[in-house]
Amino acid sequence: MISEQHEHHLPYDPEGSRLGMWLFLFSELLLFGGLFILYASYLTKYTADFVIAGKELSRTIGAINTIILLVSSYFVAASITAIRRNAPRIAMLYVGSAITLGLVFLINKYFEWGHKFHLGIYPRGPALEDRTNGEVIFYGLYYCVTGLHGLHVIIGGTLLAFALYYIYRKKITAERFVFLENAGLYWHLVDLIWIFVFPLFYLVV
């Protein structure tokens, strides 16, 4: 849907492609919306347990990851300006930087998860079994939300990688750059969701 190279009888219509992408983003937001509803109900029910469990998450890594995603979003926005000004090499540099930052985010996440696994804090894990119900739920939500978000980082990064390739092959140009715009929109969604995930799990509790 992002790349749909139209059949020859349909005209090139970037506005329509963007509309399709926005609709898809709505559906993505609602996908996470279901998890946020669960979070809201369980936070009300198990406030004290959520506070205990939330304090165990590393705010430093969370904050670093937030900055990483925000900066990568800036790079994506800058790449669109660059391609508009017909500077494909600079655009490629920006997109490449955004992908790299996405990878750094995932590496941080890997170590964060890995540390928790090492401590035995995971569903059916030895350390989590003795905890209160609220803490089990907190970590259940934590793994679901950050896991699903991580999956979206991977999808977004893949889209950006395709955009990079298309700029290189001159399929994305100053006249036709809707693929880059849509990949960028998706990346901003990934960023936006994290902007909610970070305070909910690392700061609020």
Next chain:
Amino acid sequence: MNEQKRAVSYLESASGILSWLGTSDHKRVALLYLFAASLWFLIATLLGFSLRLELMFPGKQLMTAQTYNAVFTLHGVIMIFLFLIPAIPAIFGNFIMPLQIGAKDVFFPRLNLFAWYLYMAGGLFALLSLFFDGPPDTGWTFYVPFSIMTQTNVVLTTTAAFILGFSSILTGLNFITTIHRLRTEKMGWLQIPLFTWSIYATSWVQVLATPIIGITLLLVILERVFGIGLFDPSKGGDPILYQHLFWMYSHPAVYIIILPAMGVISEIIPVAARKSIFGYKAIVGSSLGIAFAGSLVWAHHMYTSGMSDMAVLVFSFLTFIVAVPSAIKVFNWVATLYKGSIVMGPPFLLSLYFIFLFSIGGLTGLVLGAASTNIHVHDTQFVVAHFHFVMFGGTAFAFIAAVYFWFPKMFGRLYDFKNAYRGSTLLFIGFCIHYFPMFILGLQGMPRRYFDYVPRFATGNFIAGIGGMTMMIGIFLIVYNLWRGLRHGERAPQNPWGGVTLEWMLPSPPPTENFESAPEVKAYPYDFEEGKKL
């Protein structure tokens, strides 16, 4: 225009299986859906029929209780996710909607085909669940905690529903974009035919509601595989929350199912009455109203699950609100027929059956929506009867009406009208014999989903069984007749019913590119004045 210059039809433009499997023509994708969905419909019908036979007499007849549980689960899952939800939007939305707005294709043609492949993959997963570890026995609602405890194969079936949901989202966003961007330039919003309007409203519900079931079923899968605990009461999870999330999608889903059906009826009625539809704007508004209000009533499935009285009151009130736009449509259809010069045809007969059955389905919906009566009939056969009146008597009847109405346009052939009348009438009579007794059984207290029952329910179940048999004869007559029409039917004219929307301005079957030049658009989509002069 001379004959030789006329473009070849989409059916003849290319041949070979690959020209179908790799097509990006919305009309061919629609036919791919048509054959797949019809097959699923027949399979699920046979499953449903076997349930009916099992219940015809007290005690065990055909199957064990465990098989019975699996059969009603698969009957529900296949009917809802593989037939009712995709049927009218994916088949007729795909075929007719672009024609009605003067477009050459949908906006994302390849995505359209991709959605069909997702649909087939979902079907494959549903089939596979039959053969590994025993088919699921949870019912199509997959209620926790049972769905996370049962030993049967819930994961494959929920995966199937997840994939089908994804397919549904992609179809929805494709159609919204198409209606916004590819309408022929002269067509304003209030010149759009009503079927396309109903597809538009449906698509919004598909895009906005489906992700919720996606995440919910995903959580059931994660729960079963990793034991995360979110819905597991032994770990502090709340099963009621599952029900909320499930119905947040699955109630709007019944509007995904019924709205396009209403759109079909809104097309057939004015054509059969040779008269402009009564209250065009009211029908458009009620479609959007149903889509909106229908998203706010989910918890009326949960009056007995455990909610505050205030919540029950609010959801009961909202449920009554949603009945208003549905009733507006019924009044408009009937008002359109008033003083019309009606020409009988199989699609019109089916539309009349639809209005009758849907009205009963809608009114019994209010019995269920009112908290006080709901407590008595909750989870009884009454619910099953109501549901089938709306889903089968409503959507499936409208589906058959749509097939009868647009079959000549799609295939360029006609079917035998007499057999079409016979088949539909058998189906209708069988339907009434089948489902009216179930209302009574429900009021007498017979629960739904039970394998066996006490002797005092025997008469009702026996009569319902007779109705089921009659329905099967009707369905097979309908299918046989259509199949014969497809092979040997008379050539259909361009406009067999005297319709005035744009799809009737094209040859039957239409050429691949649909319109060679931008079509003329009437100031009002249901203007029959020209026809009267002839």
